[in-house]
Amino acid sequence: MVNPLISPAEAQYITSGVLADVRADGRKRTQFRDLVLETGVLANASGSCRLQLDGTDILVGVKVDVDQVDQDALNCGRFECSVDCAPTAAVSLGDTRSLDDVNTEWTQLLTRRFTRNALAGIDLTQLCIIPESTCWVVYIDAVVLAVAGNVADALFLAVKAALATTTVPATTLVDLADGEQDFEVVDDPAAAKPIAGIADLPLCVTINKIGTRHILDATLLEEQVASARIFVFANPDASVAHVQKSGSGGIEPSLLREMTRTGANMASLLHHRLAETLKLEAEQADLAKKTGTQVKKWGFFA
């Protein structure tokens, strides 16, 4: 995690504020900040998204590429993830070591959700081009441009939005004479298909424990005060896919249950809101297509 400096008085102010249900910016414990999201911001990527959560700013680019299949899964494609944090994202990221640490931490957090086992909801054989030979690899590259707390939630939301708008080109198999096969990529962009099952990809909600209470969507300073946090990965129907704990403090069993439930409910809500926003964006694009105009992308001016 990004560790800014904090004074004991600030820490105490935050802790007692959480207890009183009035956080430093006036939010209640389970209140989320507004998100701003736009997809299709990178022309050269197969799918992309820029997401802002207050000061947290994340850019995700997805690129599909052809590669050899894994030897232990001959009919499947795969996902590969990397997260790169900008050195200017937070003041405390000045030295290379802490930057490497956060890059590794966030890359691992993402990679763990995109292994073959974790991706049970997505049929990976759809990414296979020639069985036992060639497949599509989906490279997910995220850049954290600025950090103002709650990077994990924003990261997974941005990745999901980018994947939802990703299209994989269609291919046709060509039989070579000696029983070998080759393939050709269909040039027509209309033939490219989205990856099936992305809508069910779990989202992450981080719950920080401060004092004896827990909060959603922590700011950078609140994360610094938190004694423990759990990452709850939950499906659209609020069922929990995976929970991961970090931080040195302990969490009581009863509180853990409450925290997980809060997280799962929030994740479910985020799923629905994301689907609504993506639908709205698609409708705008459709409308523009019909009228022959182009939707103005905000990109880096958002």
Place this chain on the structure above:
Amino acid sequence: MDVQIHLPSHVRVADDRDDETMINANVHLVTPGETITNDPQFMKGHGAYNDGDHTLVSSLGGVVDQINKLITVRPLRTRYSGAVGDVVVGRIVEVGQKRWAVDVNARQHAQLMLSAINLPGGVQRRKSESDELAMRTFFAEGDMLVAEAQSVPTDRSIALHTRSTKYGKLRNGCLVTVPPALIVRCKSHFHSLPCGVDVILGLNGYIWVAAHVAAPPAIDEADARVTAEALYSNQNDEIDVATRLNIARVANCIRALASHDLPVSDTMIMYAYEVSLAYDQPAELLTASNARDVATQAQLMVQQSME
């Protein structure tokens, strides 16, 4: 429990201050690398350099200033540069030998010398070796403080001092950061707002918003000692929910003003605060449209009061 995911087109509206007003304001805006003039009679100042023989080129994105033959570029976004007598809010980042390094949003850390602070109890003497060992009991890493710029040496590292009861460690509140250019220079930068919130407007863009603490007048020596010891305390006072909500409201008003590039002064904050009372919960001001509403209305009120 709810959350909103917006598209940029819904929350970011085009700036209605159009190009025409910019041209009428007679402002010469330049981007880095843009030629300012080809006239050989001008001299280069800060933010400008000679490219070739007579071409004067901007090295910054900002506004061109001309004083006689000297051309300088004032950057639009910049760090705090420091001037003697400025009230600044900062955070201790390092405890060194006889000095603290303080983050004041400048290009370099500011220096606070051990000899430039008040000792608890207000005793006047030279600082000894034992004071040097006890430096962390005065200020430790992460502590917030308010200080005055004592001098700005040629290397631009600002030297601070806290030798007044006005200055010292900060408690009972939270920090709001805005671009330093937005802070209006005025007679006092310590304000007690009528809503029971104290605001310290650091000229470096760091603003401390805290619960109002009445400074008890020191009657005798014992009292003076208690006040002085409280000077370096890390303990917050008891803050009730109403005050917390007011602190949050003021902080969010300042954020709303800053996000719309409006100047931040005590009157601006009060206008914004009054407008913001239309919203029940301070957290509603975090929504972009509400923040815009508060900022534009506060701006209108200031314009009306000046007429």
